[in-house]
Amino acid sequence: MRLLTQAIVCAVRVHGEHGAIVRTLTPADGIQPGFVRGGKSRRLRPVLMPGNLVQAEYRSRTDEQLAQLSVELIHSRAPLLAEPLAAAGIDWACALTATALPEGQPYPRLYEALDGLLSAIEAAPSARAWTAALVRYELLLLGELGFGLDLSECAATGARDGLAFVSPKTGRAISEAGAGSYRDQLLPLPSYLLERGGTPDWSDLRDGLRLTGHFLARDLLIERLAEVLPARERLVDRLKRIGS
Structure with missing residues (x-):
């Protein structure tokens, strides 16, 4: 097996x-370990950091063998790791991706979304600017793995307007x-998940995190x-703490 591809570093052990x-997310071949x-080494440690974009070459003699991986840095997001919130956002998004996705299954939409989320964190380290993108990424990942939410209409009335929970x-x-x-038994549905544009306030962002967190813990991140x-x-x- 030989695979030459761009990839996002997601986990290093x-x-x-x-x-x-190292586990990376590739555009066409999903999660690949190597x-x-x-x-x-001092040379590779700065390259093998979650969030970095690399040129990856995987080689193995058989499909069952763990591939040998060589990497070259394309784009480093290491400077963001000096910002506590940005670092926490990158660590979580990459850890979720590396843990939740099965190996070798293509998820091109998730690759594009993760790259977009990391770019959003890089462009605006202030958390309010990228937290909505993080929530949307978690929703997309749930959907891609078969645990998607149905936000198209009201389950009780069939109405498409006034969705709030x-x-x-x-x-x-x-x-x-x-x-x-x-x-009182329902989860709030923030409006930014139904429409594009604008910057949500912290209350809506917290509601979004609570919403995705519930389904991640219940359906996906178990055992x-x-x-x-x-x-x-x-x-x-x-x-x-920063949004209170």
Whole structure:
């Protein structure tokens, strides 16, 4: 097997004395793991950082063998790691991607969305400018893995207007009129997830994070995969502090 592609570094794990096992997201081949010789070296450490864009070459003799991976840096986002919030956003988005996606399955929409989210963080390190993009990325990932929310119409009335809530059980939208006495049991649906344009306020951003967080924890990040949830909790806690 030989694969030559651009890729986003998503996870790096030290392996042996000098090497590292790296998981990248590629445009056409999804998550690809590989072993990088000298991955702990001074030369490669700045390259093998989550969020970086690299030229990756995978080689293996068989499909079952862990591929040997060589990388060249195309674009570094390492300077953002000096910004605590930007670093937390990058770490979480990349960890979620590396953990949730199965290996070798193509997710071109997720590749484009992750690259767009990382670019948004890079363009505007202030969290309010990219938190909405993060929520949309989490929604897209849920949908791509078969756990998508249905925000097209009210589950109770069929109306397409006035959608204001989401059922925590079914993941379907509920309108103001359809909520009735159950509104306190529903998750708020921020309007920026239904329409483009404008910058949401912190209240809407927190509602979006609460919405996606519920379904990520319930449907996707369970058992072993739940190990990455503390990274999200740290990010959300920091966002709450600056948005309060």
